[in-house]
Amino acid sequence: MGxxxxxxxxxxxxxxxxxLTDDFPSLERDLHALVAPLRPLSEQWDPYSHHAxxxxxxxxxxxxxxxxxxxxxxWAPAWDPRPDTxxxxxxxxxxxxxxxxxxxRGGKDARFEKSFADMFExxxxxxxxxxxPASVHAAVDAYVGARDVLEQRFGMHLSRDLEREVRPALEEx
Numbered sequence: 001m002g003x004x005x006x007x008x009x010x011x012x013x014x015x016x017x018x019x020l021t022d023d024f025p026s027l028e029r030d031l032h033a034l035v036a037p038l039r040p041l042s043e044q045w046d047p048y049s050h051h052a053x054x055x056x057x058x059x060x061x062x063x064x065x066x067x068x069x070x071x072x073x074x075w076a077p078a079w080d081p082r083p084d085t086x087x088x089x090x091x092x093x094x095x096x097x098x099x100x101x102x103x104x105r106g107g108k109d110a111r112f113e114k115s116f117a118d119m120f121e122x123x124x125x126x127x128x129x130x131x132x133p134a135s136v137h138a139a140v141d142a143y144v145g146a147r148d149v150l151e152q153r154f155g156m157h158l159s160r161d162l163e164r165e166v167r168p169a170l171e172e173x
Contacts, residue, residue, distance in 0.1 A: 013102055014063035024052070024071055031066075038064075041162050042091035047076035048122060055095050061165045063098050078122045083154040086147070093123060093143050094162040101136050101170055136170060 021027050027034075031054055035043060038058060046053040052071035056064040079089050096119050103112040116139070120132040124139065127146035133139040144163070151157055 013106070014065060014099065016065045016067060019066050019068050020070070021068070024068060027068075028052075041165060042095060044088060044091050044095075047092070048118065049073055050075075057091070057095050057098070057162060057165075059165060061094075061098055061162075061169055063095060063102070078126045081127050081150050083156060086150055086154060086156065087158055089123065089127070090147065090158050090162065093119075093147075094166045096123070097136060097140060097143075097170070098166055100139075104136060140167065140170065 019027075032043065035054075035056060038056065040056040040058055041061070042055075042057040044055055046055050046065075049067075050073060052068040052073055054066040054068075056066070058064065079085060079092070081089060096115075100112060100116055100119065103115065116136075117132065119139065120129070124133070124142060124146065127143070127150060129142045129146050133142045147158070
C-alpha cells in the first residue's frame with residue numbers, strides 16, 4: 001500500500017505493508033523474531049498512529065511500516081526523556097525524520113507541515129528544544145543538540161548507527 005502500492009513512489013519512499021491476521025496477539029508477540037532476518041537498525045511500534053504500526057529501519061536507509069488496520073490505537077502522550085526512554089526516542093526520531101523527508105520530497109506539503117509540528121510538540125519540545133525548527137535539517141541539528149545534552153545529563157551514550165545511516169540520505173536531493 002502507500003505510494004509504492006499506488007505507483008507514486010520516489011527514491012526516498014518507504015515500504016508500507018498492510019497486514020491482516022486472525023491472531024494479532026501471537027503476531028505481536030513474535031514480530032521481533034519474524035523480522036530479525038532483515039537485520040533492522042531499529043524497530044518499534046509507532047506511538048502516534050491510529051492503527052497498530054510496526055516500524056522498521058533498514059540500511060539504505062529503507063523504512064518499512066507494517067500496518068495492522070484491525071488494531072486501533074490511541075496516540076501515546078508526548079515523549080518523556082529519561083534514561084530508560086532515550087534509546088526509544090533516538091529510534092523514533094530517525095524513523096520520523098525519514099518519514100517527514102519522504103513527505104517533503106513527495107510534495108505532500110499539508111501532511112508534512114502537520115506531522116512536522118507534531119514531531120516538535122511530541123518529541124523535540126519535551127527534549128528541551130524551545131522553538132519549532134524551520135526545516136528537516138534544522139530539526140536534525142536541534143535533535144542532535146538536545147540528545148547530546150540529555151546523554152550527558154543521564155551519563156549515557158547512544159549508538160550513532162541510525163544517525164550515520166540517515167544523515168547522508170537527507171543530504172541527497
